[in-house]
Structures are given as C-alpha cells and as structure tokens.
Amino acid sequence: PFPPPSSFLPTALRPTPPPPPFSAPFSMPAAAKTLRRSNASTYRVAAPLSPPPDCPADMAWLRATLQERNLVAYSGAVALNDPKQRRKVNELANWCVGDGMQLWDRARCAYVPALETCRGQQRVRLESFPLPQRQRRRSSHHSSRFHSHGGCLSARPRTDVGRSAHG
Structure with missing residues (x-):
C-alpha cells in the first residue's frame, strides 16, 4: 500500500539530497600544520603564511x-x-x-x-x-x-x- 519511509530503505535505494552549494568552511587552508596530542591523535591547524621579510x-x-x-x-x-x-x-x-x-x-x-x-x-x-x-x-x-x-x-x-x- 504505502511506500516505506526513506529511512527504512537500504542505503543504495535512499534518495540522495541535492549537494550543498560550494562553501569554504569545509575546505582546508592552503597552508596547514599537523600537530600531535599527548594521546597520539593528530589534528590540523592553519599555518601562518610566510611572514613578510624583515629587511x-x-x-x-x-x-x-x-x-x-x-x-x-x-x-x-x-x-x-x-x-x-x-x-x-x-x-x-x-x-x-x-x-x-x-x-x-x-x-x-x-x-x-x-x-x-x-x-x-x-x-x-x-x-x-x-x-x-x-x-x-x-x-x-x-x-x-x-x-x-x-x-x-x-x-x-x-x-x-x-x-x-x-x-
């Protein structure tokens, strides 16, 4: 009778939502530095671009x-x-x-x-x-x-x- 809600469908058959418009928050900066925590996990932070020359x-x-x-x-x-x-x-x-x-x-x-x-x-x-x-x-x-x-x-x-x- 009624089709099952999409949450009950297998993943391959679920309708895909439209892709979100391009947004910068998901992209990494051009320069990033990988750091390590004390528990051995890693995380990335934005690295400063090269500083202006001193002279x-x-x-x-x-x-x-x-x-x-x-x-x-x-x-x-x-x-x-x-x-x-x-x-x-x-x-x-x-x-x-x-x-x-x-x-x-x-x-x-x-x-x-x-x-x-x-x-x-x-x-x-x-x-x-x-x-x-x-x-x-x-x-x-x-x-x-x-x-x-x-x-x-x-x-x-x-x-x-x-x-x-x-x-």
Missing part, C-alpha cells in the same frame, strides 16, 4: 643581484650537493645584510664561494658558508674568481689565471 629592501636587492647573474641563494642548512634540496621552497626568502647564505650558480651547477658586486656606489662582497671538505674537493675546478670591470666588479671568471679549467 624588504635588502631582500629585493639580493634577489635582483642574483637574478642578473643566474645565481640562487640558499640557507646554510641546505646541502647543495643534494639536487633534491636545491628546490624553490629551500631558496632564501628572508635575508638581511650580514645574514649567512650559500650561493649556487645555475648555469654551471656549481657552488659559488663569494660574489663581489656593487650596491649603489658601494662595493659589496657576498660570501657563502664554506662547503664541507668532501664537496669542496669535487668542485675545486669551478672556483669563482672575479675581476674589476670599470667602476663595479663583474661576475665573469678571470681568464688570466695560470690554471686551466680542466686541470
């Missing part, structure tokens, strides 16, 4: 200087000899004058121990953290030497060095 003018100058020479700066914790660690996410994003860094030449795929350049009318020398001894030996033929070119120092390797690049 935006210094960071903008460094980014422009490195970009025109096809160099990348990484923090001292990154192992430059591991290609998996030389990712965009590990590149330096917050730098002030005096902070340490490691420089990497993308074109030559080599560690750069120092970079001499100009900032306005002032000459500046950016030095990388020293590499571990094992990595330094491997890339010794890629040593970066700079020479003066006009008023500013350029990042072109010297050609008048007595040692050839292959020996």
